[in-house]
Amino acid sequence: MQIAGIALITTFLVLVIKEQKPTFAFLLVLFTGTGIFLFLVDQIQKIIMLIENLAANANVNMMYVKTILKIIGIAYIAEFAAHISKDAGLGSMAAKVELAGKILILALAVPILTALVETIIAMMPVR
Template identity: 35%
Template sequence: MIQIALIGLTAVLIAIQFKGGKSEYGIYITLAAAILIFCFGINKMDMIIAGIKEIQGYIHIKETYITLLIKIVGITYVAEFASSLCKDAGYGAISNQIEVVGKLTILTISMPVLMALLRTIDEFLT
């Protein structure tokens, strides 16, 4: 985590230096640092997936639900990453649209789980 913080702080300090004259360089530096940090975060996903699969072994959850959970986490991470980059570049409207589409995508993907839950509730009530 210290490496990530140092990369982020270094990029911000360098981007601040370019803010007065060549502001587009600051955006490119920020983008490069964000992609580098994103790659570090993706490397952590292997450990998370292994942990989720271990939990799956204990509580016997269907594989489709685990896959769905991993997809939702990935969509959230990518949408937040892209939204933050757009917001930092000064394009708030695009940032907001990315967030909305990310939320709608998660809702769409999770619809089968919601329907299964509703069927289960209906079976208990009838």
């Protein structure tokens, strides 16, 4: 509720201010978005620790868990940066940030995909 309230107040302020001070309106959006993200950092940390504990209890290789968490982090950060770029009217920059995020995600996913393919090949009957 707090985040929704802050976002709505910021939205109304930006709509009022945007006509006369567009730069100030953008900075207000930027600082509010960053503030919301920082407000959620504790929750994100708790979720990461929960996932790591679940993986440890299930005897999952922590390399895979850490890689998946990095992939999720890259996706969220790239999306956040792309939205900020779009808010600034820089759609082409947003597209480049999204592309960079996708390429980084693919690069991180290669070891997991390799292990998956090797596991499937090991399960196949030998002729």
